[in-house]
Amino acid sequence: MNALCLLPLGPVDATVIEMLDRRLSERFALPVCRLNGAVVPGDAYDPVRKQFEATHLLRAVRAAAPHDRTTVLAVTMEDLFIPMLTFVFGQAQLRGTAAVMSTARLDQRFYGLEFSPALLRQRALKEALHELGHTIGLTHCPDRQCVMTLSNAVQQIDEKGEDYCRSCRILLADTHRVPA
Numbered sequence: 097m098n099a100l101c102l103l104p105l106g107p108v109d110a111t112v113i114e115m116l117d118r119r120l121s122e123r124f125a126l127p128v129c130r131l132n133g134a135v136v137p138g139d140a141y142d143p144v145r146k147q148f149e150a151t152h153l154l155r156a157v158r159a160a161a162p163h164d165r166t167t168v169l170a171v172t173m174e175d176l177f178i179p180m181l182t183f184v185f186g187q188a189q190l191r192g193t194a195a196v197m198s199t200a201r202l203d204q205r206f207y208g209l210e211f212s213p214a215l216l217r218q219r220a221l222k223e224a225l226h227e228l229g230h231t232i233g234l235t236h237c238p239d240r241q242c243v244m245t246l247s248n249a250v251q252q253i254d255e256k257g258e259d260y261c262r263s264c265r266i267l268l269a270d271t272h273r274v275p276a
Contacts, residue, residue: 097172098126098165098166098167098203099126099129099162100121100124100127100129100166100168101131101167101168102129102130102131103114103131103133103168104133104172105136105172106173108133108171108172108199109173109199111217112199113218115128115217116169116171116221120225121258129166133145134156134160134170136153136174139152140152140153140221143232144175146257147174147177147183148239149175149179150178150184150186151187153172153187155197157174158194159210161194166193167195167231168194168196169195169196170194170195171198171220173198173199173200174200176196185226185253186223186227186241187198188231190229190230190231190233191231191233194231195227197227199219202216202219202220202250207250216237220246222253222258225243225258226247229243233267234268239261239263242256242259243260243264244260
């Protein structure tokens with residue numbers, strides 16, 4: 097990863113973007129830029145599912161990305177899906193330059209519970225690190241504490257750690273000059 101930019105897609109909680117800016121800059125030891133917010137493409141919306149198709153948004157993010165190997169992480173509050181799954185927290189190009197993540201199901205209010213800003217930010221960081229790991233070339237990890245472990249439910253995000261396991265850190269350091 098040569099550079100990293102955050103792209104708000106539609107309205108996004110500013111505290112989440114600010115936290116991601118700071119924490120991702122620290123984690124990857126590079127500056128994080130913020131792109132001007134973009135409108136969520138309306139044609140990505142599926143009125144039957146009442147969700148946005150993640151692959152469609154990912155294509156829009158790729159199109160908005162600078163052409164200098166900058167990785168772009170788009171953040172949206174819209175609920176995402178891919179055709180074969182009920183929902184996804186995010187999606188990324190494996191060894192690519194684009195990722196998209198949703199805070200919809202990371203927010204306690206989605207489940208009818210009281211809003212917890214701290215929990216939302218914690219979950220958002222884990223999801224961001226997970227999707228960016230895919231752009232760097234990492235696949236799902238069997239270590240349940242690793243941020244790269246597959247999460248099919250928000251409880252699984254809560255259970256995993258906020259960092260890459262030793263094996264994933266070694267892969268990151270060896271292949272992409274990311275600090276281990």
